Amino acid sequence: xxxxxxxxxxxxxxxxxxxxxxxxxxxxxxxxxxxxxxxxxxxxxxxxxxxxxxxxxxxxxxxxxxxxxxxxxxxxxxxxxxxxxxxxxxxxxxxxxxxxxxxxxxxxxxxxxxxxxxxxxxxxxxxxxxxxxxxxxxxxxxxxxxxxxxxxxxxxxxxxxxxxxxxxxxxxxxxxxxxxxxxxxxx
Numbered sequence: 183x184x185x186x187x188x189x190x191x192x193x194x195x196x197x198x199x200x201x202x203x204x205x206x207x208x209x210x211x212x213x214x215x216x217x218x219x220x221x222x223x224x225x226x227x228x229x230x231x232x233x234x235x236x237x238x239x240x241x242x243x244x245x246x247x248x249x250x251x252x253x254x255x256x257x258x259x260x261x262x263x264x265x266x267x268x269x270x271x272x273x274x275x276x277x278x279x280x281x282x283x284x285x286x287x288x289x290x291x292x293x294x295x296x297x298x299x300x301x302x303x304x305x306x307x308x309x310x311x312x313x314x315x316x317x318x319x320x321x322x323x324x325x326x327x328x329x330x331x332x333x334x335x336x337x338x339x340x341x342x343x344x345x346x347x348x349x350x351x352x353x354x355x356x357x358x359x360x361x362x363x364x365x366x367x368x369x
Contacts, residue, residue, distance in 0.1 A: 185328060187220035189246055189293070193328040199319025203278060203340030210321075210337045213330035215245035215291070246328070247293040257288045264361030266347050277341045281320070283313060283349050284334045285359060291327030308333050308359075310352040316342040 183193040193214055202208060214222070219241055226234045262285065269280040285308055292305030311323040311333075320339045333351075349361045 183214075184223040184225070185214060185216060185220050185240070186223070187218040188215070188328050189217060189291075190326045190328065192326055193222075194323050194325040197322045199314075199321060201315040201318040201320040201339055201342060203338070208278075208338050210335070212333065212335050215248075215328050215330055216240050216242040217246035218243045245330075246291060253298065260286050262287065262351070262353075262357060262359035264349055264351065264359050266349050266361040266363045268345050268347055268363050278338050279341055279345055280336065280338050281313065281315075281347050281363075282334070282336050283311065283347075283351075283361065284332065285311075285351055285361075286332055287351075287353060287359075289327065289329055289331050289333060306353055306355050308351050308353050311335070312350045313337070313339075314348045315339050316344055316346055317348070318342065320347070 183196075184191045185193055194212070196210060198208075216222075219239070222238050222240050224236045228234070264286075265282075265284040267282040269282070271278060271280075287308050289307040290303045290305055291307060292302060294303050295301070296303050305327060307325070307327045308329065309325055311325070313320040321337065323335070325333075339347075345363075347363045351359045353359075
């Protein structure tokens with residue numbers, strides 16, 4: 183995923199595993215920071231090496247250097263709290279489920295000013311996320327500071343035995359955060 187006019191155009195790289203499923207439509211969604219009017223691009227490389235790209239113009243600006251409205255120290259309260267949810271398909275015959283991962287993290291990018299000190303807040307953001315279903319890989323995500331505050335990921339995955347999702351995330355300071363679902367449709 184790329185945003186052409188961001189300070190770092192690469193937003194994230196996803197690698198899908200076997201639990202993402204084969205064939206059919208798949209989806210992945212997240213919130214991003216946009217520094218200036220820009221094209222967002224999703225580039226997909228298939229197993230056969232062919233590349234496919236979708237592009238959308240974004241009319242937004244200021245997201246990368248916007249001043250932090252909250253107290254940076256208070257924003258660290260509950261750092262890493264991870265909520266993981268699964269959603270059954272409307273039709274029980276559909277083998278594709280949906281999942282959601284929400285991580286409490288300020289995802290500071292080093293370009294935001296602290297409103298109390300007028301100094302830059304040091305960069306600290308979620309850089310890696312691994313999601314497994316029933317122990318089998320759904321995806322790994324290698325992200326940059328372009329992912330918004332409190333990262334939120336929505337995605338589809340193939341139906342498994344219990345459909346329990348296990349998530350591990352690591353930030354740039356090396357802190358690790360975990361979350362799981364213990365039953366289908368639960369959090």
